[in-house]
Amino acid sequence: MSKKTHTCGELRAAHAGQTVTLMGWVNRRRDHGNLVFFDLRDRWGLAQVTVNPDQDTAYQTATEVRPEYVVAVTGIVQPRPEGMANPDMPTGDVEVVAQAVEILNPAKTPPIYVHMDGGEDEALRLRWRYLDLRRQRMQHNLQVRHRVYQFIRGYLDARDFIEIETPILLKSTPEGARDFVVPSRFHPGKFYALPQSPQQLKQLLMVAGFERYYQIARCFRDEAIRADRQLEFTQLDIEMSFVEQEDVIQLVEGMFTGLVGAVAPHKRLLSSPFPRLTYAEAMDRYGSDKPDLRFGLPLVNVSDIAAECGFRVFVEAVAAGGQVKGLRAPGCAGYTRKQLDELETLAKSLGARGLVWMALREDGVKSPVAKFLDDGTLTDFVLRLEAEPGDLLLLVAGEPDMVAQVLGRLRLEVGDRLGLRDPDVLAFAWVLDFPLLEWNAEEGRWDAKHHPFTSAKPEDAHLLDTDPGAVRANAYDVVCNGWEMGGGSIRIHRRADQERMFRVLGIPDDRVQAEFGHLIEAFQYGAPPHGGIAPGLDRLVAILADEDDIREVIAFPKTTTAQDLLFGAPSPITDAQLRELHIKLDLETGER
Numbered sequence: 001m002s003k004k005t006h007t008c009g010e011l012r013a014a015h016a017g018q019t020v021t022l023m024g025w026v027n028r029r030r031d032h033g034n035l036v037f038f039d040l041r042d043r044w045g046l047a048q049v050t051v052n053p054d055q056d057t058a059y060q061t062a063t064e065v066r067p068e069y070v071v072a073v074t075g076i077v078q079p080r081p082e083g084m085a086n087p088d089m090p091t092g093d094v095e096v097v098a099q100a101v102e103i104l105n106p107a108k109t110p111p112i113y114v115h116m117d118g119g120e121d122e123a124l125r126l127r128w129r130y131l132d133l134r135r136q137r138m139q140h141n142l143q144v145r146h147r148v149y150q151f152i153r154g155y156l157d158a159r160d161f162i163e164i165e166t167p168i169l170l171k172s173t174p175e176g177a178r179d180f181v182v183p184s185r186f187h188p189g190k191f192y193a194l195p196q197s198p199q200q201l202k203q204l205l206m207v208a209g210f211e212r213y214y215q216i217a218r219c220f221r222d223e224a225i226r227a228d229r230q231l232e233f234t235q236l237d238i239e240m241s242f243v244e245q246e247d248v249i250q251l252v253e254g255m256f257t258g259l260v261g262a263v264a265p266h267k268r269l270l271s272s273p274f275p276r277l278t279y280a281e282a283m284d285r286y287g288s289d290k291p292d293l294r295f296g297l298p299l300v301n302v303s304d305i306a307a308e309c310g311f312r313v314f315v316e317a318v319a320a321g322g323q324v325k326g327l328r329a330p331g332c333a334g335y336t337r338k339q340l341d342e343l344e345t346l347a348k349s350l351g352a353r354g355l356v357w358m359a360l361r362e363d364g365v366k367s368p369v370a371k372f373l374d375d376g377t378l379t380d381f382v383l384r385l386e387a388e389p390g391d392l393l394l395l396v397a398g399e400p401d402m403v404a405q406v407l408g409r410l411r412l413e414v415g416d417r418l419g420l421r422d423p424d425v426l427a428f429a430w431v432l433d434f435p436l437l438e439w440n441a442e443e444g445r446w447d448a449k450h451h452p453f454t455s456a457k458p459e460d461a462h463l464l465d466t467d468p469g470a471v472r473a474n475a476y477d478v479v480c481n482g483w484e485m486g487g488g489s490i491r492i493h494r495r496a497d498q499e500r501m502f503r504v505l506g507i508p509d510d511r512v513q514a515e516f517g518h519l520i521e522a523f524q525y526g527a528p529p530h531g532g533i534a535p536g537l538d539r540l541v542a543i544l545a546d547e548d549d550i551r552e553v554i555a556f557p558k559t560t561t562a563q564d565l566l567f568g569a570p571s572p573i574t575d576a577q578l579r580e581l582h583i584k585l586d587l588e589t590g591e592r
């Protein structure tokens with residue numbers, strides 16, 4: 001076999017006259033009378049190959065090739081005949097006139113057509129992932145991913161960060177999800193847990209004196225799969241010593257800004273420096289701790305007007321300690337019954353009892369509740385929401401968390417309907433001052449909002465025993481276009497503070513010893529003040545590659561039902577394996 005001299009994608013008019021050898025996959029073949037054409041494809045693009053019948057053997061072979069055959073072609077690059085250039089193809093000015101065609105490996109008729117981009121059921125794409133990955137879109141996405149990794153490594157290396165790997169087989173590292181566990185053969189009845197993140201490890205690396213660490217780390221969390229979540233996902237795990245929140249923010253902001261320029265220059269950063277808002281502001285104005293800031297339309301509190309209005313549902317909601325908030329949908333006053341019903345259905349699906357609308361039409365304010373309100377009150381709502389003629393107002397009443405969730409989601413829906421969520425705009429922002437703790441009503445105790453290693457704001461620390469819910473954390477999230485892109489915090493680094501935190505979380509001393517003993521022990525041997533962050537790389541790559549679903553930027557993702565359809569995982573193991581692990585299965589339903 002001769003050697004590949006050029007890639008399929010690189011041939012241009014300047015190559016005319018050169019003899020080249022290309023190797024790749026047959027994209028499509030066309031017979032034109034007595035000529036055979038096929039496009040040869042490799043990672044770098046497509047080249048048109050023409051085979052004339054006067055090249056006897058080559059012609060004979062060319063008539064046999066089919067899509068996805070692996071083929072070597074040697075021939076001369078020639079300008080395409082007058083009028084035959086293809087401006088849509090980077091190599092469209094030339095073709096390779098074949099002298100030799102060799103089939104390196106034939107292919108069965110592929111179950112999905114590589115040259116046609118997608119469209120089939122995702123299950124089919126994942127079952128035949130190696131074929132799906134041949135497609136231009138997937139090749140591009142993984143290329144973007146690679147570029148992101150290279151940029152990050154260069155950026156952090158230039159700032160004296162050191163890349164260190166940490167174990168996959170370890171012990172539970174709580175980040176609020178369920179652990180994946182692996183039975184130990186050497187230690188019957190004992191299990192490793194796969195890390196939910198390298199959180200404690202990176203903190204120990206700070207105790208170990210590395211000062212600036214990063215790792216492109218795989219994290220494992222046994223939780224429901226969604227468009228932005230997989231069982232295993234990749235984080236850029238970062239930790240630094242002797243830093244404050246501002247240092248982490250500057251580092252990451254510089255990195256993201258540089259990344260967009262280097263990897264997705266067609267995207268526009270909406271604001272730089274990234275705007276900052278507190279968690280309380282984000283929840284109040286956008287009903288979300290990961291607001292989409294590509295557009296305004298903030299939520300507006302109208303509880304005071306609602307409390308005194310004639311509409312009983314509003315009055316009662318406020319009297320019961322709830323809220324009434326509203327959202328302006330510019331230019332939507334003409335929405336039809338059907339469109340309004342769609343919005344109401346969405347609101348109800350998220351827990352709202354109903355959705356009140358007011359439309360500022362030419363002939364006055366139309367609303368199903370208008371009959372309960374006097375003109376003055378209607379005007380108060382309109383003025384407070386800064387509505388203009390032609391606008392539609394959407395109002396929700398009830399318990400504040402629900403109101404935030406429903407209106408936050410409606411805001412995104414309105415943004416979508418009005419085309420305000422431009423994929424080429426990146427609205428990064430920082431959300432700061434998260435609460436340290438979150439009340440777990442089911443179990444009647446406080447949970448860490450971020451994780452138990454996050455420190456409290458020094459000025460709030462005195463509230464830990466008296467009013468834990470009011471304590472703000474030294475924690476920060478970076479968000480973009482409605483996605484959480486990463487979160488981090490300044491950590492607790494003194495043993496006594498960490499033990500106090502575990503007490504607030506109601507974790508008994510023996511469990512602290514068993515699960516976190518190594519960490520609090522380390523804090524006694526000179527732990528520096530430290531903090532860090534962990535941006536999610538799957539989401540970052542998806543945004544830069546214009547994908548909505550992280551599965552499109554992961555080579556071999558799992559389905560939403562947690563399966564790998566190519567390998568058929570998960571799968572049973574043999575009885576011998578089970579015996580070795582001292583495991584007896586007790587399945588009520590199942591295959592064994």
Ligand code: ASP
Nearest residue numbers: 197199488489532533534
């Ligand atoms: N370990 C955290 C997480 O996985 C990130 C951090 O605090 O650095 O969300």
